[in-house]
Amino acid sequence: MKAFVALLTRDIRLAFRAGGGASLAAAFFALVSSLVPFGVGADLVLLGRIAGGILWVSAALAALLSLDRLFQADFEDGSLDVLALSPLNLEAASAAKILAHWITTGLPLVLLSPVLGLLLNLPTRAYGALIASLAIGTPALSGVGAIGAALTLSVRRGGLILALIVLPLITPALIFGASAVLDAMEDTGRGAFLFLAAFSVAAVALSPFASAAGVRLNVGG
Amino acid sequence: MKAFVALLTRDIRLAFRAGGGASLAAAFFALVSSLVPFGVGADLVLLGRIAGGILWVSAALAALLSLDRLFQADFEDGSLDVLALSPLNLEAASAAKILAHWITTGLPLVLLSPVLGLLLNLPTRAYGALIASLAIGTPALSGVGAIGAALTLSVRRGGLILALIVLPLITPALIFGASAVLDAMEDTGRGAFLFLAAFSVAAVALSPFASAAGVRLNVGG
Amino acid sequence: MMITALANPKRFLDLSRTVSPWTCALAVILLGIGFYWSLFATPPDYQQGQSVKIMFVHVPAAWMGIFIYSMMAGASLVGLVFRHPLADVAAKSAAPLGAAFTALALLTGSLWGRPMWGTYWQWGDARLVSELILLFIYLGYIALWNAIDDPVRAAKAAAVLALVGAADVPVIHFSVDWWNTLHQPASILRLGGPTIDKAFLVPLLIMIVGYTFLFLWLLLLRMQTEILERRARSLMMARGA
Amino acid sequence: MAILSLVEVENLTCERAGRRVFRNLNFAVASGQVMTLEGANGAGKSSALRIIAGLLPQASGDVRLKMAAGYAVSDGDERARLTGWMGHTDGVKAQLTVEENALFFAALYGARINVAGVLDHVGLKRIAGIPSQYLSAGQRRRLGLARLILSNRPLWLLDEPLSSLDAAGRRLAAELIGEHCDDGGIAIVATHETLGLDAARFFLGPQ
Amino acid sequence: MAILSLVEVENLTCERAGRRVFRNLNFAVASGQVMTLEGANGAGKSSALRIIAGLLPQASGDVRLKMAAGYAVSDGDERARLTGWMGHTDGVKAQLTVEENALFFAALYGARINVAGVLDHVGLKRIAGIPSQYLSAGQRRRLGLARLILSNRPLWLLDEPLSSLDAAGRRLAAELIGEHCDDGGIAIVATHETLGLDAARFFLGPQ
Ligand code: HEM
Ligand SMILES: Nc1ncnc2c1ncn2[C@@H]1O[C@H](COP(=O)(O)OP(=O)(O)OP(=O)(O)O)[C@@H](O)[C@H]1O
Ligand SMILES: Nc1ncnc2c1ncn2[C@@H]1O[C@H](COP(=O)(O)OP(=O)(O)OP(=O)(O)O)[C@@H](O)[C@H]1O
Ligand SMILES: [Mg+2]
């Protein structure tokens, strides 16, 4: 347990050292949320409709852009060997890393989402759903991302290949998450919410095992 | 010149080895372009309107996700020292790397854009503008991206900070590029095109020098 | 004489300690007069009514955002070319202030936009968007400083970034002329003299000067802290040498 | 520290990326002994150490750690828990200070040893507060030695531990290995240099 | 290969991250000479080499390369073009094969030397076709030696060139350095080991 906490705090600290941590993540979300309207156009009603989608995409992006911090850095500087030989088993180590990743990329988004919703003109009645869906769903992004990161460990700088592996796998979360927000806007049930929760639980439960397997595969090299 | 070509082909080859190269980039573009309709909804007319924006955002994403391949990998394995001591000056080396980056991420998008336009229901009269704007503008993404990558060299795994630096700087290209496509659709002049071209020329001309400066200040470490 | 005197951080500390109370006092007085004048002693605009008073906060803040960035870029150039140690300190210390003024301009601008244009925000408006980009460039600049813990290297990297980002400044200023925007074109800083009514111009100018002194005061404070922090750091590092 | 009485390697064969590196390796090292693993570049020293540590699966053969308590451990994951490791890289996080790195190692291993004392012992006390990014090659290696001490494991597997170390560092490393074995530990050291210790030598021949 | 008659270091002072590493270093190495740079971990050997190579700017002082043709080079960027470098890392791309790496180096330096012959000379001929990712530490170091030969530069700056090399590799490295100097080259070698060559020695003391 002490080792778990040590690894968790170390990873969080590293995220902060690599430039600002949570405030950096916050700036990133604000940036992406304000860039999307360029592409989509300036129609405010439309913007409000797709606000959920935009924030979900931002979350996916932040996850993607910071995934290589998850295992790759540790692989290259030998820390992954150290972890593989530590009293912590690789499953627990992966779990700690996934949690740290979520705390530094997912959680800031959840906390910031009301503000970003305002920026994107999200209708008032959808705020609850926005926050809840992000809170429930973003851990799945970190979890699935970790699996991809572990599997592509030995591909140096495999940014695109990682994206190609991870994006299709997290699409369900993006779709359910965005629809959950839409549903709340239009009062069309809670189906998406349930699917999102189920997906997230499954992804989070599975990911430490799958990513530990990926790490084990690569750490031999 | 021979050294320039050697570095160029090496970097292209490395991009291919790191998982598929151009076909990987192509798959990535197809993936992003097919994900967006989920977020935005299936309205075909709307989709056609924002097609230019979507493709421009995909290009920016592909550039961002592969930026750390540009200098960081070379920094860590000592290749950047070798380059700094080679007969090629760092400006030329940066130019070769930027060109290689464009060939492996920008060019595939240009070539693929007609197909993706079809997928996104782009109106026929806008194809010329789409292809031309991407062809003119994507080099700027690689160029500005290289500056950001060079400056953040010593920040290990600075994925998010890199995004935070690069995205604001490339926003003009995104805006002008997307508007150029819109202009072609609505016959509203060619102003955006000219601005895009000016921005791109300036960015491409400046980037080898700025990124060489970034490399130089980090290679001491 | 001035330059060589300032080049020495210690002399700078002494000098700025004597100067900063004066800048503070001037800022307080000017802003006091400016606020009173602009809020209570100006007539409501015949078009805009009372909401014109936002102008006295908005315009100086917007100007400061741009002015500070230009200053930062200038200092960065000096730092890169002449390796002047204080130039880096000045640029680093100015950035958060510039970001704050820019954020204030965005905030007051959109509050003003509601009564004037019927919307808080208009995507696609070149001035608004470029101002937002300016804010993000500030944030990226600050983040880069924070991310690199070697101050020598951080200073150079941030300076290159500041110079590259400087391209945004003219775009912001001229955006109103180049594109058809909601935002009104220049009415003060323009060829042919200001087109704004004297009753507004004088308090506005007072506010602008007041903002400038406020900035100078805060800048001096931040630079003092930064220099002391660097000293503490090099003492710490020297112990390890 | 659990007590180990013997490390036994039996008919060990290693393949990497489909290529056979060595085959039918046999040796045993008893409690209190140092063994150096020598051989040409590419002979498979690092690979052998990775297999013994449980990091790399062997193609065939066995590695058994016989415990003083009587039972034997042959599962890779369990071997990993008994191994103190020093590889080519030191597992040092560049963004953390020397002390933060050491404290992390201590917490990870649940070490009950005084961290400041260990840093002093490996000669890093004076620079405990600086970011590890700024360490010289040998200073980083010394931090690796500190980790080794903090791990408090009975079996030490060291891959060229002397590289980058200065004369004092080499003496320190040899001393640490000696003390470790005097305490009943075992050390297997892949190296091209002489340790300056009384050690058994094993040669990995070319295949 | 341009011909160098003297490397002169005068009052060289080095600062890294705002910390003084060494100050007022003075030495000169003439054509045909080897000089080893010795000193404790963290004394600044690697930093000194980086400065001489022009990779790292000095805080003060001068480095001058006097050419046989009479003129002297003191600009960092120009020094870089005269330097053959072997640092802690070898600049080998993991995804390329050994041969691809070597061919790239040859093209980069515009070398007119037979690449296959060089690979044979450093003992990598047999594995020229395998991805460099699979190289052992010493094999990678040998590829670094190959690069050094291909660079064909008059001034060699080597940072612990013997590390990871086996006995034959060490002999090879020493031989290469010897031949280089016999051809009128200059070599400055930071090392904690003995090269087995007739070399001037310079100690970098602690500050
Ligand atoms: C979010 C919305 C807004 C933003 C981001 C914004 C931004 C700016 C900026 C950057 C400037 C300084 C430009 C320069 O001189 O280079 C400026 C000046 C000014 N703004 Fe705004 N503004 C906003 C809304 C408004 C509104 C709603 C009004 C009133 C209708 C307004 C009136 C002015 C005036 C009168 C000036 C001084 C112009 C001059 O003389 O140059 N702004 N604004
Ligand atoms: N990248 C860097 N940034 C800041 N300081 C550094 C950096 N690299 C090294 N230093 C510091 O400079 C000093 C000299 O380091 P250098 O690597 O030159 O030593 P060295 O003599 O090569 O040591 P070693 O024998 O361990 O290789 C050390 O105190 C180190 O902490
Ligand atoms: N990650 C890897 N994947 C595939 N093959 C590898 C890998 N690492 C090493 N090899 C191969 O395995 C063989 C043994 O390598 P190893 O690193 O164990 O040698 P070594 O004895 O430690 O050599 P050195 O003295 O150079 O360190 C070499 O032929 C090498 O090419
Ligand atoms: Mg080895």
Ligand SMILES: [Mg+2]
């Ligand atoms: Mg060194």
